[in-house]
Amino acid sequence: MTAALGRIAHHEEEVMGTVVTIDLFGESPVEKVAHLVESACDVLHDVDHVFSTWRPDSPISRLRRGELPVEATPAAVGEVLRRCAHARTLSSGWFDPWAMPGGVDPTGYVKGWAAQRAVSRLSAPGVGGAIVYAAGDIATSGRPEPGAPFRVAIVDPFDPARLACVVELELDGAIATSGTYERGAHLIDPRSGRPAAAVASASVCGPDLGLADALATAVAVSGSLDLLDGLDGYEALVVGWDGHRHSTPRFPFAAAN
Secondary structure: OOOOOEEEEEEEEEEOOEEEEEEEEEOOOHHHOHHHHHHHHHHHHHHHHHHOOOOOOOHHHHHHOOOOOHHHOOHHHHHHHHHHHHHHHHOOOOOOHHHOOOOOOOHHHHHHHHHHHHHOOOOOOOEEEEEEEEOOEEEEEEOOEOOEOEEEEEEEOOEEEEEEEEEEEOOOOEEEEEEOOOOOOOOEEOOOOEEOOOOOEEEEEEOOHHHHHHHHHHHHHHOOHHHHOOOOOOEEEEEOOOOOEEEOOOOOEOOOO
C-alpha cells in the first residue's frame, strides 16, 4: 500500500548522547524507505563510536589522552579536525575545539556534521524530503511537499514551552541552535577556558550543518553577529539575556499565515 503524500516514515534513535529523530516525506511505500533510515542510523552510530568523548575506547578519547596520533585514527577524525580548524578561523577563534578542558573536543562540530551526513542517506525515488533532528541541530533535504519549505520552530530559551519564532529553510537547508537553557553551563569561552554564554540562545542557518553548529556555538559564547559578516548563505538570530532578539538581515523568518 502506498502512503498518501506527506510524512511516510518516522524514526527515533538514541545516539550521540541524545535522541535523534528522522522523518521522511513523499509518496513511497513505507517498506521501501526502511533501508534509508537504517543507513542514516548506521552513519550516526559510526560517528558515535569514533567521536564520543563518553566512550573511553573511542578514537577521539584515545587521541585526547595522547594514546593515538591523528594519523592512527580513522580518516573521519582528520577530516573533522580540518573542518574544525576552518571553523575556528571563520569564527575568529570563538569556536576552538583545541581550547576545551581535557584536550581537543570537536563535539560542537560533530553533531551537526553527523546529522548532515545522515540526511544525505535519505534520498530515493518517491522521497520528496527528509529531516534529521539532533538536539537543536536540524538538517534537511528536499521539501516536505512540492513547493513548500521545511518550517522549523526555535524555542524561547526562557520558556521552552513557547516559541521564539519559526523559520523556513531553503532547499537542503540546515539550522543549529546553541544555548544553556537545556544542558546548563556547557559552553566554553576558548579565551578563558571557563563556561560562558553572552546570550540566552543563538541560532545559525546555512547550507552546511556542521559549520552552522560551530558558528552557533561561537555566536552564543561571543554574543556577536558580526562573526557571520562575509559568510555567504549563513544567517543568525540571537536572543539576549534581556529577552531582546537580534538577527542578521536575511534570517529566514517564516511569514505569518
